[in-house]
Amino acid sequence: MSKMSLLGTAIRSNCFARNSKLNQGFPSLLGDSPRRFSTEPQQPQDSPPDPFLQTPSTGLVYGKLSGINKHTLKTDIVNLLEGCNLTLNDVKVDYNWNYMPMAMMVQFRSRSAFDNAFKLIARKGRLYKLERADRAKWDILTAYDGKTVLLQGIPRNAIPEDIERFLSGCDFDASSIQTITKTAFPDPIRLAVVHFPSQTQAMNAFITKNKGFCLNNQILMRVLQ
Missing domain, CATH: 3.30.70.330 (RRM (RNA recognition motif) domain)
Structure with a gap:
């Protein structure tokens, strides 16, 4: 092989090596794992389940009943929610600083009893509003019990x-x-x-x-x- 042929081969080899190194460098600039484009829509991640929906059917559930007035008695609520297996000990009155009743806290024996209370209020107690409450609210209320x-x-x-x-x-x-x-x-x-x-x-x-x-x-x- 002539000297000119050897020189041409060496130049082509050198250019190929440099191009290979440049091509290998591009992924590092864009990230180690270049993103692949796809026409398929990305699936959203599942949101965490609602803790309330995971309440065991046998666990205690607490509700806040608003819409009461100073003449509303605990016996009125127990009678209104007949079928929810409530006693007077399952109801506490939430008073304000002037001892005016603002709401009643109700302790239900199960999630099904809480759901049943919703149905009863919708049918015959529409002046009231029942919403889920935290047990901490129940614990801090004083039960005066008519004494x-x-x-x-x-x-x-x-x-x-x-x-x-x-x-x-x-x-x-x-x-x-x-x-x-x-x-x-x-x-x-x-x-x-x-x-x-x-x-x-x-x-x-x-x-x-x-x-x-x-x-x-x-x-x-x-x-x-």
Whole structure:
């Protein structure tokens, strides 16, 4: 082979080697695994399942029932949701700072009982609205169970002994008297809650003492559920 032929072969080999290295470098600029184009639409990833839908049929389920007023009783709710196997212990009242009932928390024995409550409300209790609630909300609510009485209009200068004299003749726990002062316009509101041994004793105090006077103030009373 002539020298010119050998020189041409060497030049062509050198160019081929350099082109090969350049071609191998392009994927590293675009990523180790270049994307392949496809005309098929990408399938969306499945969203995580709703935890509520995974509630065991035998597990406790909690609901918040709104649309109640200050005259709504726990017995009203138990009767409304007849067939859901509720007792009075399965219902708690959610009061605001002024002890006005805002909603009721209901404890259902199963998911099927919760679903049944939805159907009952749609059929005969459309003034109410039932929604899923967290157990933590249920746990922090106090169950007064009709044994606690709220006294509204307590004089600002009244002391516990004045409240005891107002409730004289009633069977109550004097150590349970708790006074609460709330900021309001034009004057602060002073409340007191008193615990009684039974629902009967609490109702008796309401009947005999409601709208009576403590010092110079008329006292309005309400039994808390």
